[in-house]
Amino acid sequence: MDKAAISALIDKVASKMQNLGNETGLVEECPISIISMDTWEWAQGVGLYGLYNYYQETGEAGILDFLVEWFERNIRNGLPEKNVNTLCPMLTLSLVAEETGREDLLALCQEWAQWIMEEMPRTEANGLQHIVTGNANSGQLWDDTLFMTVLFLARAGKLFNRKDYTAESVRQFLVHIKYLADRKTGLWYHGWTFEGRHHFAEALWARGNCWYTAGVVDYLDIVDDLDPGVKLYLLDTLRSQVAALERLQHPGGMWHTLLDDPSSYVETSATAGFAYGILKAVRLGYLDPRCLPMGRKAAEAVISQISEDGTVQNVSYGTGMGATLEEYRQIKLCPMTYGQALPILMLTEVMKLS
Known part of the structure; x- marks a missing residue:
């Protein structure tokens, strides 16, 4: 695809996300909807971040x-x-606040960041406890x-500053690597x-893994003066993960929702997150160029899941901590904001490599 075609595809996916509702009628388990774009939760936060990244690429004022x-x-x-x-939307708010110079938005960012530092529950080893709406998840770390x-x-x-x-x-990156990287x-x-x-069901869950693949490359953008030794450690962790992903990639380019279980379905949002992280890491020199075909193959597979109206198909609903592996296999498929956003992030990288 040339850049014009990629741009048109991103526009289509982004437009669908901005107007996404629960067209499938799926009964939601989360106290706050993670399907509709109208509510403030992690799913919408990922969606907003995808939109902002595309805005940075295009400068489209409407976004x-x-x-x-x-x-x-x-x-x-x-x-x-x-x-x-509910902290997830704050990442994009911090970008919007800085760009617009809005003091009220900057103050809100400061308030929520200070809450993380002073009030957010901690686990043993000072990890951020994965507290969510309606559940404290005492003593738990999640990827x-x-x-x-x-x-x-x-x-x-x-x-x-x-x-x-x-x-x-x-x-937090080091603590989570210590307890969650296999x-x-x-x-x-x-988790x-x-x-x-223990690691609950010992699930090597795809989308959870992609939060590191996609997240660490952006983290290194944000903290551009990171200690060199820490940076090397984070990248070594990424390279180990990507080497495993290469072995487990489905022939069609996607990854299974349980990465090491071929009986579980292949899932689009995780594949998009992996493709984004791999393509960006190759572009920035974090991964060997030999990883580029794997990333491109994954991107092609994701593109094949985008319908004519911009809906990204075969995306799994929000996934809580499973007590059994079967629970992951049974998660319903449904169009989701993050299912739209991760392909947007991926497509912006495809555009840069075109």
Whole structure:
């Protein structure tokens, strides 16, 4: 595809996301909807981030207007309680606040970042406890947390010149790697609990893994003065993960929702997250160029899942911590905001490599 065709495809996917509703009628399990674009939760946060990244590429004022209006409307309606997932929209808010110079938005970013530092529950080893709406998840670390919360904390550190915020973001990456990265495979477990000290179902869940693949390359953009030794450690972790992904990629280009289980379905949002992280890491010299065909093959597979109206198909609904592997196999498929956003991020990288 040439750049014009890629741009047109991104426009289509982005337009669908801005107007996404629960057309399938799926009964949601989450207390706050993660399907509709109208609510403030992690799924919408990933969606906003995808839109902002595309805005950076194109400079289309209409996208920035949409983002500002989205934030103003949700702030006016009243924000939900602070937790790992509701922090996700703050990453994009920090970018919008900086671009517009809005003091009210900057103050809100400062308030939520300070909450992470001073009030957010911690596990043993000072990990950020994966507290979500309606569930404290006491003593639990989840691989989602780095993307949903820690990227914002790092951004706030840069935005407000708070080295303590940056240092805490580094610690969280290292703590999560320590407890969630599997030494045998190089992949990531979905979660760890200090209450019983185990990895739950020991699920090597695809989308959870992609939060590291996609997140670490953006984290290195944010913290551009990271200690060289820490940077090398984060990249070694990425390379180990990508080596495992190369072995497990489905012949069609996607990855299974349980990465090491060919009986589980292939899933689009995780594949898009992997493709984004791999393509960007190759472009920036973090991964060997030999990884480029794997990333391109994944991108082609994702593109094949985009319908004529811009809906990204075969995306799994939000996935809580499973007690059994069968629970992951049974997660329903449904168009989701993050299912639209991760392909947008991926397509912006495809465009850069075209």
